[in-house]
Amino acid sequence: MKGPIRIFITVLGMAGVAAVVAVLLIVPALRRTEADRAATQDRRAQLLKLQRVAALISDLQEEIGRLQEALTFFEDRLPEEHEIDVILREVWLIADSQSLTPRSIRTSKPETMPRYNSQPITLSLEGPFENFYEFLLGLERLPRLTKVRQMQVTKSPLAEGVVQVDLLMDIFFEK
Numbered sequence: 001m002k003g004p005i006r007i008f009i010t011v012l013g014m015a016g017v018a019a020v021v022a023v024l025l026i027v028p029a030l031r032r033t034e035a036d037r038a039a040t041q042d043r044r045a046q047l048l049k050l051q052r053v054a055a056l057i058s059d060l061q062e063e064i065g066r067l068q069e070a071l072t073f074f075e076d077r078l079p080e081e082h083e084i085d086v087i088l089r090e091v092w093l094i095a096d097s098q099s100l101t102p103r104s105i106r107t108s109k110p111e112t113m114p115r116y117n118s119q120p121i122t123l124s125l126e127g128p129f130e131n132f133y134e135f136l137l138g139l140e141r142l143p144r145l146t147k148v149r150q151m152q153v154t155k156s157p158l159a160e161g162v163v164q165v166d167l168l169m170d171i172f173f174e175k
Contacts, residue, residue, distance in 0.1 A: 100127035
């Protein structure tokens with residue numbers, strides 16, 4: 001009997017030692033491994049987010065570069081304030097070349113914007129409609145920025161195919 005009891009006690013002792021080793025060493029190591037695995041997944045998720053943000057920043061920098069180029073292009077097309085009379089002369093010449101009769105040209109007070117100013121001009125013209133259309137194309141071809149803000153076209157009661165036009169246009173210029 002001594003032999004089987006001794007074997008039983010030895011097996012029981014070894015089982016106890018195995019349980020203590022499992023509780024004190026193996027279970028904490030498994031918990032640390034699981035915690036490390038979760039931390040690794042969190043860091044990978046953060047890394048993916050950072051990579052997406054970095055890609056967006058790169059795209060934004062490219063977009064900023066394109067917009068700066070566009071801004072430079074438009075600023076180069078803005079005349080200086082003392083060149084407004086030159087542009088008015090060009091508008092007058094375009095009207096004259098299209099056989100349009102300028103009835104009046106009036107300038108209003110310049111409008112101030114953050115990066116540029118705008119000079120409103122009111123023009124009254126009379127002439128053949130086809131020529132007026134060519135006049136508008138000539139305005140569009142001007143090397144400076146202009147904008148037709150308002151236009152009123154009325155048929156002349158005196159002649160067929162002749163129109164009377166009142167234009168409100170802006171010439172943009174540098175501050």
